[in-house]
Amino acid sequence: MNRKSMNKPGTILITGASGFLGTWLSREAVKAGFRIYGIDLRAPLQPNIWEGFATNSLDTVDLDQLIGNCTLDAVCHLAGGASVSASVKDPFGDFSSLLPGTARLAAYLKKSQPQARLFLFSSAAVYGNPEILPITESTPVMPISPYGVHKATAESLLSNYARIFDLGVTFFRIFSVYGPELRKQLIWDVSQRALLAQEEGKEAISLFGTGKESRDFMYVKDVCRAVLTVISKPDSSGVEIYNLGSGIESTIAEVAELLVKHLEVDVNIQFDGVVPKGDPANWQADISKLQKLGFTPKYNLDEGLHQVATWAKSIH
Known part of the structure; x- marks a missing residue:
């Protein structure tokens, strides 16, 4: 199937549209000139920016009624669980929040919107504990949490649906x-x-782990820019995968200490040495594939945490 290149902003359906990332993505998409439709169990914070919005479950929403005769260019599928720890406590609940809706969404696209490319917001959790850093898109998928298993299962499902239904699918890890x-x-x-510790006169707070565990932190505005960069590129058929990260490895201790500095509180960070089940040891993304599209992150960790600290102090 020939799918058009989105050389100008088109129309996007966003599932999980009222969540943290869905809310940010909707704002940035509208700024970039896209028309947006949304689905979420919760109403959106800014109802006026949506062409249409269904406050409903993806499992039961009437997609034909929501979208009507509009032609979709892309679907950003963010609906589903977003917590490793919650998936460990309730694996079936995490499964149910993602897989049935994903299958139903793909079936809708096959029937009514075959030209639209489906962008699954997956997770680096599919990689588990990789042996080699940085992690490339070809690093073996070996999840160590139910959350990671279910994201990997959604990828597998859509890879096969793309093949047999001739759908275009992209995975954002x-x-x-x-x-x-x-x-x-x-x-x-x-x-x-x-x-809170500063208010109560406490000298320290204790976190899980050793502090030496590492992650690749990416500021939300950079994530949205990366997503819109990929959506707007000349389209291709079949399945594509992109790592969305900064390309920089930071330890949990470094992040916590830098955040405390920006919060301007005199509190020490301690670690209890207990690593929660399902948490990987070290992550760093190889983002060379994303960089080939001309994307580079604008926010470093210091700048991003300063923004978070300013917000956190304003609402505390």
Whole structure:
């Protein structure tokens, strides 16, 4: 099937549209000139920017009614669980939040929007504990958490659907995205606990792990720019994979200490030595494939954490 090159902004359907990344992506997409439709169980923060929005489950939403006669250029599929720890506690719940809706979305595209390319927002969790850094798109998929297993399963499902239904599919393997408005995970946890410790006169907070575990942190605006860069490139058939990261490895201790510095609190960071189940040891993305499209991150860790610290202090 010949799919058009999106040489000018087109129309995007975003699932999981009211989540942290979905909210940021919708804003940036509209700024770039895209028309957007959305699906989420929660209503959007900015209803006026959407051409149409269904406050519903992807499993049950009437996609034909939502999209109508509009021709979609791309679908950004962000719906599903977003927590490794939650997936460990409730594997089936995590599975159910992603796989049925993914299959239903692909079936809709086959029937009604075969020209649209499906962009699955997957995760670096599919790589598990890789033996070699940096991690390339060809690094073996060996997830170590239910969350990673389910993302890998969604990739496998869509790879086969792409082959038998002639769909265009791209997988974004996202590393550690962060930014203002994210109210979970490491950076949120450290910011809130450090600010509270300062108020209560405590000298230190304790985190899981050794502090030597590493991640590849990417600021949310850079993630959105990377996504829109890939969406806007000349289209290709079949399946593509992109790592979305900064290309820089940072230890948890480095990140926590830099954040505390920007929070301007006198609190020490300690580690309990207990690594949560499903957490990998070290991550660093090879982003050379993304860079070949002309993309480079604009925010380094210091700048990004300064933005988060300013926001965290304003809402604490």
